[in-house]
Every structure is written in structure tokens, then in C-alpha cells.
Amino acid sequence: MKCPKCDSEIKAENINIQSDIAQCVTCNTVFKISEYIDTTSDDHFNINDKPKGTWVKTNFNTTIIGATTRSPIAFFLVPFMLVWSGGSLGGIYGTQIASGEFDLFQFLFGIPFLIGSIVFWSFALMAIWGKVEVTLDNRGGKVFTGIGNIGINKSFLWTGISKIKEVQTNFRYPGSRGSSLVFEGKKRISFGSGLKEERRYFLLRAIRNTMNKYK
């Protein structure tokens, strides 16, 4: 166990699990253990017992834990988006292109539809080909959310992260499931809200399990 403030090792005699308090003798910080250390034990977890749509790859000193964001909502989103963005963008920009006449008002009017199309198409494509992949090693890791190699990477070091947990999300969008995973510590990284519950729960446990190995 390490001090959340100065990162130096805390001796067993300065840790009191019963009262949930530990003290760092180096910098004199007293802190609640539960706020910084993940004490959730998960003895029945088997990392090889993977639900469909999840994977774990272990290399020499790296573990990759991932899950697909594939979702039946794609069957609704794709036809809806074809009609919606096809109709709005085709009507606004298509007519201008066809007639060869630029109309400033029409051009500006179409911008929210253009932005909306990009945002909703990214949800639709995530529901077909998207994935969430967490790469962990003994220094820290990264969280990737996207399609193939295109997406967002969020990196962290173990010095900035003390635990992982599941939280309710208040931001809802097509394809989200009401919860997300959060790496917490000095830094906060939220991800996985597009994952099916069974896959998200596996990721949570697999990451927690792997964290104990590397951290």
C-alpha cells in the first residue's frame, strides 16, 4: 500500500483496517483506506470465464482487456440516421450542390444538422463495430474507445489511479446503458457506458483483478 499524497510505501503497523485509517510517516498524511484503496475482494472471479463479446490478451508484461460495444440498437439507429441525415443534409446541401447556387442562410441553417449527423453516426457506427479496450502494465495503462484504430485514447499512471468502480451515468445517448466504469484517484477516467451490462461487469472484475497484479 502506497501513500496517496507522496507515493511512499506505508508500513503495515501504520495501517488499521478495522478503523479504515492509515498514516504515512514520510509526509504525515492520515487518510481513509477505503477512499484510496480498492478493498473489494473478488475470490470467485475467473478471468478465463469470458462472456461473449469480451476478450483478454496477456503478453509478456501487458494485459489487454476489451469488449465490443455492438448493440441491437444499430438496427434502429442505422435506418433512422439514413433517413434523418439523408433527408436533412440532402435537402439543405444537396439542392444547393445540384443547382450550383450557394445560399448562406441555407448553409448556416444546415450546420446543426451536420454536427448532429456526425455525432449520431458515430453512435450508430459504435453500435456496429465499436469496442472498448483497456491496456494495463506495471506503470499504468490506457483506455481506448473507438472503431479499429480510430478513436479516443485516455492514458494514466498507477500513481494517479487508486481504484476502479461502476457508477450510474446521468448523460444518456442512443446506445448508452445507464452505467459506466470509472478509474479513480488523483485522476478520473470514465468509460464503457456503451457496453452491455454483462460485458461491462466482466471488464470491471477483470480490470480489478489485473490491477492487483500490476499496481
Ligand SMILES: [Zn+2]
Ligand atoms: Zn506520504
